[in-house]
Structure formats: C-alpha cells, structure tokens
Amino acid sequence: MPSLGNIRRSFAPWEDPAAKPYISFQNVTKRFGTFTAVENLSLNVYEREFFSLLGPSGCGKTTLLRMLAGFEEPTEGELYLDGQPLKGVPPHKRPVNMMFQSYALFPHMTVADNIAFGLKQDGMAKPERDERVAQMLKLVKLEQFAGRKPHQLSGGQRQRVALARSVAKRPKLLILDEPLGALDKKLREETQFELMDLQQELGLTFMIVTHDQEEAMTMSDRIAVMDKGVIVQTGTPAEIYEAPNSRYVADFIGSVNILEGKVTPAGEGRIVLDGPDGRITGAVRDGAPATGETAWFAIRPEKIEIGRTPPEGAVNRLEGEVWDIAYLGDMTIINVKLASGTVVQAATLNRFRLVEDPIGYEERVWLSFNPDSGVVLRS
Amino acid sequence: MNARWSWFNITSVVFGFAFLYLPIVLLVIYSFNESRLVTVWAGFSTKWYGELFRNQGLLDAAWVTVRVAFISATVATVLGTLAAVSLVRFTRFNGRTLFTGMVYAPLVMPEVITGLSLLLLFVSINFARGFWTVTLAHITFSLCFVAVVVQSRLVTFDRSLEEAAQDLGCPPFQAFMKVTLPVILPAVISGWMLAFTLSLDDLVIASFTSGPGATTLPMKIYSQVRLGVTPEINAVCTILIGVVSVGVIIASILTKTREVQRQRDEQAAFAQ
Numbered sequence: 001m002p003s004l005g006n007i008r009r010s011f012a013p014w015e016d017p018a019a020k021p022y023i024s025f026q027n028v029t030k031r032f033g034t035f036t037a038v039e040n041l042s043l044n045v046y047e048r049e050f051f052s053l054l055g056p057s058g059c060g061k062t063t064l065l066r067m068l069a070g071f072e073e074p075t076e077g078e079l080y081l082d083g084q085p086l087k088g089v090p091p092h093k094r095p096v097n098m099m100f101q102s103y104a105l106f107p108h109m110t111v112a113d114n115i116a117f118g119l120k121q122d123g124m125a126k127p128e129r130d131e132r133v134a135q136m137l138k139l140v141k142l143e144q145f146a147g148r149k150p151h152q153l154s155g156g157q158r159q160r161v162a163l164a165r166s167v168a169k170r171p172k173l174l175i176l177d178e179p180l181g182a183l184d185k186k187l188r189e190e191t192q193f194e195l196m197d198l199q200q201e202l203g204l205t206f207m208i209v210t211h212d213q214e215e216a217m218t219m220s221d222r223i224a225v226m227d228k229g230v231i232v233q234t235g236t237p238a239e240i241y242e243a244p245n246s247r248y249v250a251d252f253i254g255s256v257n258i259l260e261g262k263v264t265p266a267g268e269g270r271i272v273l274d275g276p277d278g279r280i281t282g283a284v285r286d287g288a289p290a291t292g293e294t295a296w297f298a299i300r301p302e303k304i305e306i307g308r309t310p311p312e313g314a315v316n317r318l319e320g321e322v323w324d325i326a327y328l329g330d331m332t333i334i335n336v337k338l339a340s341g342t343v344v345q346a347a348t349l350n351r352f353r354l355v356e357d358p359i360g361y362e363e364r365v366w367l368s369f370n371p372d373s374g375v376v377l378r379s
Numbered sequence: 380m381n382a383r384w385s386w387f388n389i390t391s392v393v394f395g396f397a398f399l400y401l402p403i404v405l406l407v408i409y410s411f412n413e414s415r416l417v418t419v420w421a422g423f424s425t426k427w428y429g430e431l432f433r434n435q436g437l438l439d440a441a442w443v444t445v446r447v448a449f450i451s452a453t454v455a456t457v458l459g460t461l462a463a464v465s466l467v468r469f470t471r472f473n474g475r476t477l478f479t480g481m482v483y484a485p486l487v488m489p490e491v492i493t494g495l496s497l498l499l500l501f502v503s504i505n506f507a508r509g510f511w512t513v514t515l516a517h518i519t520f521s522l523c524f525v526a527v528v529v530q531s532r533l534v535t536f537d538r539s540l541e542e543a544a545q546d547l548g549c550p551p552f553q554a555f556m557k558v559t560l561p562v563i564l565p566a567v568i569s570g571w572m573l574a575f576t577l578s579l580d581d582l583v584i585a586s587f588t589s590g591p592g593a594t595t596l597p598m599k600i601y602s603q604v605r606l607g608v609t610p611e612i613n614a615v616c617t618i619l620i621g622v623v624s625v626g627v628i629i630a631s632i633l634t635k636t637r638e639v640q641r642q643r644d645e646q647a648a649f650a651q
C-alpha cells in the first residue's frame with residue numbers, strides 16, 4: 001500500500017504499542033467555573049518527539065500547556081510525565097520549562113540576566129553559565145542586545161529572549177506557546193530550523209502551540225488539531241494533510257475543496273457521491289459510509305488537473321469557467337466556477353518561466369482528479 | 380488644557396496658592412529672624428537653628444519621632460505589602476470584601492477615634508504607654524496607606540512573571556522576592572515614604588497613645604507653642620517641612636518614573 005506523503009519515518013514511537021509515553025493526558029478535563037476549557041482529553045506524547053498543538057483562538061491550547069507546566073490543576077483526569085503522576089507537583093519541581101505566550105520577561109533584568117535566571121536558580125557555576133547564555137544569545141541572534149532591558153526591545157526581540165530563556169536550562173520537556181508568532185518570515189524559518197537542530201542535538205521533547213500551520217508542518221513529528229477543548233485529530237503532518245478525518249481538520253490545514261453528495265457504493269473500495277456539482281468517485285480508506293448517507297469529498301487544489309479539453313479517461317471531471325486567477329510566483333491558483341455555482345480551486349506549479357497561451361479569465365476549462373487524490377469524509 | 384491664561388485664571392491660582400502656602404512661607408522666613416519676637420523682623424540670622432541644637436528637650440523629641448517613624452514605617456510597609464498581595468491575589472476567599480473594607484477603614488476614620496480606641500486597648504491590656512505604644516499605633520494607621528499604594532501597583536502586575544520564575548525553578552516565596560518585589564519596589568518605597576511622613580507629623584494619635592519619656596516632636600512643639608511661639612519652634616518646623624517635602628517629592632518621583640516606564644513599555648508593546 002502506498003504511504004501518505006513522501007517521508008518514510010524512522011522515528012515513530014506512537015506506532016509502537018510497547019513504547020512508553022513521556023507525557024500522558026488521561027481523560028483530562030479542565031473547567032473554569034462552568035466553562036469547560038478542555039474536555040475529556042487523552043493524549044500521549046513520546047520522548048524526543050516534536051509535538052504541535054494547532055487550533056483556533058480560545059480552543060484550550062494554552063490551558064493544556066499550563067496544566068503540564070503546573071499552573072493549572074486538571075479538574076478531572078490524570079496527567080503523567082515519564083510515568084510519574086504530576087498531581088500536586090508544584091511548577092518549580094517539574095522538569096519542564098515553558099515559554100509564555102505573553103513572554104513574561106523580567107522587566108528589571110537585562111536580557112542576559114533573564115536568560116541566566118533559571119541557570120542561576122540551578123546553581124550553575126558562573127563560567128559555564130556565561131557560556132550557556134552566550135550560546136543562547138547566539139541561537140536567537142541577540143548577541144548585541146545582552147545588556148538591554150526588555151522594554152528597550154522590539155516585540156520580536158522580546159519573543160526571542162523569552163525563547164532563549166526557556167531553552168537555556170535544556171529541560172527534558174520544553175513547552176512553547178506560540179514561540180515565533182512575532183517574527184518576520186525569514187527569521188521565523190531560520191529559528192524553526194535552529195529549534196529543530198537543537199531538539200535533535202539535545203534529545204529534548206518539544207510541545208509547541210502555533211497558529212501557523214506551515215510552521216507546524218515544518219517542525220513537527222506529529223500534530224494535534226484542537227477545537228473547543230477537544231482534540232479532533234492527531235497525526236503526522238502528512239496524515240493530517242492527506243487524510244484529515246473531518247471537514248474541520250481538512251479546512252483548518254491548508255486549502256481544500258469540499259464537494260458534497262449522496263453515497264452509492266461502487267465496489268473496490270470506492271464510492272460514488274451524487275451531488276449538485278455532479279458525480280464524483282472517491283476512494284474510501286476505512287469505514288465506508290452507508291448508501292444514501294451524505295458525505296463529502298475533500299481534495300487539495302494541487303491535486304486537481306486543469307485543461308482546456310475534456311480529459312481522456314479521467315474518472316472524475318468537472319466543467320466550469322475560470323473565475324479568478326492568483327499568481328503566487330511559485331504557483332498559480334485558479335478558481336473555477338462550476339455550473340452549480342460551487343467554486344473549485346486548482347493550483348498549478350509554475351515550472352516554466354515562459355508559458356505559451358496560459359489559461360485566462362472566463363475561459364471554459366475542465367478539472368480532473370483521481371479518486372485516490374482526495375478523501376471521503378463523513379463529518 | 381489649551382485654555383488661555385486669562386486674568387481670572389491667574390488671580391485664582393495666585394490666591395489659591397497664597398492661601399495654601401503663605402503661612403508656611405511666613406513660618407520659614409521668620410525662622411531666620413534675628414529678633415526674639417516672632418512677629419517683628421529684625422534682620423537675617425541662623426542663630427535659632429544653633430539655639431535649636433542646644434535645646435535638649437527638642438532634640439530628644441526629634442530623636443523619638445525619627446525612631447518611631449522609622450520603625451513604624453518599616454513594619455507598616457511589610458505588613459501593608461503582605462495585605463495588598465493577599466487582597467490582589469486571593470480574589471475568592473471568604474470574607475474578602477469585609478477584609479478589604481477593614482483594611483481601608485482607617486483611611487477615613489477620624490484620628491481622634493483611632494487614637495482613643497488604641498488608648499483604650501493599651502489600657503485594657505495593661506500595656507505601659509511609651510515609645511512602643513506610639514510605634515504600634517502608627518503602624519496600625521499607616522499600614523492601610525501602604526496597602527492602598529502597593530495594591531494599586533499590583534493590579535497591573537503581570538502574574539505570569541511570577542509563574543515564569545517558578546517555571547525556571549523558584550519556589551513561590553523566592554519567586555516573589557526575586558521577581559515580584561523588585562518590580563513593585565518603587566510602589567513599596569513610596570508606601571514607606573508615605574508611612575514615614577505620616578508618622579513624623581502625627582499629633583493626635585501620638586498624644587493619645589504616648590506616655591512619659593516618649594514625647595514626639597509634634598507633641599513637644601504643640602506644648603511649647605501653648606507657652607508662646609519662639610523662633611526656635613519656627614526653625615524646627617522649617618526643618619520638619621524640609622524633611623516631609625523631600626519625602627513626598629521622592630515618593631512622587633518614584634511613582635512618576637514608574638508611570639512613565641509603564642507607558643513606555645506599553646508603547647513599545649503596541650509598536651510591535
């Protein structure tokens with residue numbers, strides 16, 4: 001069976017039933033008064049894993065991290081770190097460091113003192129400490145800002161200080177709450193790779209919250225997508241992208257076209273969806289929907305072929321009119337309006353600098369795709 | 380703020396300030412009077428200041444006052460800060476409103492009542508009145524001023540700073556000492572200054588709670604004035620005014636820089 005995505009992983013403890021989880025949330029619920037921020041959540045994260053939490057604002061990501069760091073106690077359920085229950089263990093006794101979403105830099109200390117704070121607390125000798133601070137400053141490219149106070153820094157610089165401070169102690173578990181949100185794209189990408197290197201080098205476990213799905217895809221071994229206090233799906237970036245388990249996840253990560261229809265089985269692991277946009281054949285991976293049920297076919301724009309002539313032998317083809325074209329440099333996104341009114345997005349890679357006779361506005365075009373290129377979703 | 384300075388405005392300001400400060404200015408000027416007679420100007424001299432330093436009674440009183448003010452301000456600052464911390468932090472303990480009310484009540488309580496009730500307390504528990512009773516009384520009434528000042532700073536203090544310290548390995552108390560306290564220190568110091576000056580110029584409560592051998596400077600001045608104002612008293616008062624003004628100025632500078640700092644931080648934060 002072909003695998004999802006093109007990465008063959010050597011590191012996949014979550015597939016090994018004998019592997020012991022490093023962090024384990026077991027049916028954890030957290031309520032603030034009558035409001036439930038995290039609901040009956042179970043999650044295992046393994047040692048040396050780079051784990052990302054992704055989800056809309058207010059879905060409980062920070063709350064989850066704060067329970068791990070010890071600033072909130074779960075209302076119900078148990079939390080284990082390295083097999084030990086965390087209940088009642090105060091934050092300063094947990095082998096965990098957290099980078100706060102609000103940075104929480106100490107305003108009365110210089111950048112260097114902020115970074116050295118945790119090391120001093122551990123009683124690390126001065127020469128070693130200075131060396132570590134210098135190394136951290138280098139990591140976040142703030143060498144010439146060591147003597148400044150936090151209020152003399154820009155937002156992005158402060159964020160980097162907060163990052164350096166949380167990494168400095170090299171905790172076994174590092175929790176980062178939106179560590180790179182305030183950085184520009186270039187710096188963000190550089191820091192991402194340096195964080196990944198650091199993680200590899202030191203064998204740390206990372207748990208990170210981000211709003212940026214591209215960042216999550218780049219860095220993570222696995223991603224959990226959250227919605228309103230529950231985890232909707234956990235999986236590798238490729239699984240989440242290529243095999244989302246619901247329209248919510250498909251829509252949250254990347255762009256997607258969703259076509260609705262009533263189910264008829266078509267044999268050989270395939271079903272046919274009859275909907276307003278026409279007839280679509282899709283492959284089912286597990287759990288085929290029942291005949292007559294409403295289901296959705298989700299397909300990514302880059303998996304749709306676009307052409308002027310009806311494609312020969314394509315199982316799925318849809319005709320429409322070019323509605324909008326967005327040139328992004330590396331690729332071009334073409335929005336095609338079907339007869340039903342649905343707009344389908346197709347993306348083509350711009351492999352050649354000069355194109356003869358490119359597709360233009362209001363042209364009639366054909367879209368075609370393979371049944372295996374998308375997924376059939378039941379919710 | 381852009382209104383022009385009309386004659387009316389200027390006159391009101393002049394009268395207002397004259398009303399407030401003319402008596403004080405007169406007192407300061409007459410403390411440098413050559414003449415023994417308080418109301419007759421006979422040339423400039425600093426002799427009353429010299430005289431003052433030979434007046435053992437006044438010096439003793441001043442020494443008592445400074446000691447009382449120092450001890451009471453220090454204790455009140457510690458207790459007031461603790462009270463402020465618990466008021467801000469434990470927002471949901473039972474009887475919080477009552478506790479808050481009780482901390483602030485002495486702010487508006489007539490001093491006579493505070494003094495009298497303390498006197499009754501000391502008498503009933505048979506506490507010999509003297510230095511320590513005045514000090515205790517001053518702690519009681521200046522504590523709430525400190526609590527108010529520190530509390531207003533704490534409400535804008537970001538709790539996550541303390542959490543970050545704990546996260547980096549500090550037990551809660553250490554986190555408070557290493558992070559929270561340094562950050563709110565200007566407020567704590569201005570609380571101390573306030574308590575110090577309040578104690579320094581208190582007459583009413585001290586009169587109620589003091590005993591033999593523990594006459595404070597305001598009490599001493601008051602009793603001497605009843606025998607007639609001497610330029611010496613003017614000199615003492617001038618010094619007292621100086622000390623109090625310096626205290627108030629330092630306290631307000633600390634508050635001001637804190638304010639400026641905060642605004643700058645906020646601007647920087649928004650400029651991200």
Ligand SMILES: Nc1ncnc2c1ncn2[C@@H]1O[C@H](COP(=O)(O)OP(=O)(O)OP(=O)(O)O)[C@@H](O)[C@H]1O
Nearest residue numbers: 032035037055056057058059060061062063064101
């Ligand atoms: N101390 C608290 N008291 C009451 N409600 C809280 C508290 N902390 C968080 N919440 C609520 O819990 C929900 C989840 O908050 P949380 O901070 O975990 O969101 P988040 O996923 O981190 O969001 P964002 O991406 O905006 O940071 C929110 O609706 C929030 O209002």
Ligand SMILES: [Mg+2]
Nearest residue numbers: 061062101177
């Ligand atoms: Mg958050």
